[in-house]
Amino acid sequence: MTTAQPLQHEHDPSPPEPDADADDEEEESRVWSQIKAEARRDADGEPALASFVYATVLSHPTLAGSLAFHLANKLASSSTLLSSTLLYDLFAAAHAARPDLRAAAAADLLAAGARDPACAGRLSHCLLDYKGFLAVQAHRVAHALWAQGRRALALALQSRVAEVFAVDIHPAAAVGSGVLLDHATGVVIGETAVVGDGVSILHHVTLGGTGEAVGDRHPKVGDGVLIGAGATILGNVRIGAGAKIGAGSLVLADVPPGATARWIHDRNKKAMELVAKGWSALKEVDRVIDYADRNDKRLIPLLRGAKENFELALEIDNMNTHARLWLAKMHFKYHVPGAFASWSFSYFLFILIPRTCKHIAKASLVTASIVVLSGAALLVEAANMGDPDAQYELGCHLRIENDYVHSDQQAFYYIEKAVDQLHPGALYLLGAVYLTGDCVKRDIASAMWCFHRASEKGHSGAAIAYGSLLLKGAEVPEVITRFNSGKSPSTGKMRKRPIQQDPVKLAKEQFQIAAEAGCDLGLRWLKRLGDYEKQQEQPKQIQQ
Secondary structure, three states: OOOOOOOOOOOOOOOOOHHHHHHHHHHHHHHHHHHHHHHHHHHHHOHHHHHHHHHHHHOOOOHHHHHHHHHHHHHOEOOOOEOHHHHHHHHHHHHHHOHHHHHHHHHHHHHHHHHOOOOOOOHHHHHHHOHHHHHHHHHHHHHHHHHOOOHHHHHHHHHHHHHHHOEEEOOOOEEOOOOEEOOOOOEEEOOOOEEOOOOEEOOOOEEEOOOOOOOOOOOEEOOOOEEOOOOEEEOOOEEOOOOEEOOOOEEOOOEOOOOEEOOOOOOOHHHHHHHHHHHHHHHHHHHHHHHOOOOOOOHHHHHHHHHHHHHHHHHHOOOOHHHHHHHHHHHHHHOOOOOOOOOOHHHHHHHHHHHOOOOOOOOOOOOOOHHHHHHHHHHHHHHHOOOHHHHHHHHHHHHOOOOOOOOHHHHHHHHHHHHHOOOHHHHHHHHHHHHHOOOOOOOHHHHHHHHHHHHHOOOHHHHHHHHHHHHOOOOOOHHHHOOEEEEOOOOOOEEEEOOOOOHHHHHHHHHHHHHHOOOHHHHHHHHHHHHHHHHHHHHHHHHO
């Protein structure tokens, strides 16, 4: 089971620790000295650029001053009344108040010099001409404005940056230091995304949402990740530290630390369009069923259209697990016949599953309908191909004692596979199993870890369970409470940020997650805690 440390979603990162300030200033001074030396050589060698280089670099005493001047001139716009003077004052004030912004800029320059072959170590060229670097520096100021509550100005600045540099980063997105946007054109980073330290992102990369979720809905990218050109990462997924995302990939699931996601998470775009059409048809089916019966004639063309779209998707991309999963769901839920009529249930039970499970529990042969056989076969295929949703669905079907099969060992094989990919439903189910001691040794720490990770994915039931355990006095596991540590890309020193351990506060955060997901129980818990806090404050007010 994966126990990776969660990324912290910090919209306003804490300033560097005091012992790192001196090192950051020394590094900034060293970077600035190198830039000025390079700028003098460029001015001497190219007279046409001499006045520009002098005005932008050589006339300023610090890197922050040069950067503020350069960004202000680049982003000035008469149409939005963002004058160069206003922008210069804005950038200069932000850098003066936040030394960590200056340190991050120096780290970004060094990252470009070290990781971009085209830069060839010429930091002055990066400062003056690399729009990816400039876009990130402007974003950091917009991010600071957003954290201060000056959201209208932050959004105006974001809009202007997108217009000038073709880079669209929401002001609320948290971006680490030592970040390289190579070429940068077409990069889109959503509101709740997190980008760690030392990340390299090439052009036309999207860190976006799926369009279905609200709240925390964008990717979390760990330290040292490389994202290739044209990659699309959607949803609240986690890209582990040091992972590599291949060019053109469509990533819809978590990627483990150090892994390379090239073909495993790729999806043929045409096939995915067909899957989306089929999914939309099924949503309409559910809408009709809400006020009609299952024999309503309107369901026939909708179900036929959904089935045809999913089957066409498989013809285009036979590795598409989404189409398999939705066809399986159609067979189980709506009893839509499939293409596996000749398969026997004994083949499904004793041939398909044993190929992937080392330990097979004995199960009696039963008679099942052809429809269920089709759904089971498709579900097993999708699960064996690594689809976490299919693994979770199959685990649930195997765990529930019904007319088909019941095997806890087989069920847990697939549920744990889904847990390894941090599937929220599987995490919640496994947490409940550990909490009750059903078929496994009771383990509160493991249950809390599962609930914690599922709640991070927005699972309301897990958030309620985790918050309730906190209020009952359950100790938070060490894998959750230990400090987030890592090396500063600018100083190379370890830095630590402790996580707040107040159980009531942590519980309220969990109930808030549940409430935002539309869970009434979360709202009731929040109200109950609010009333309790008011009762606790009344005696204090009387004493005062």
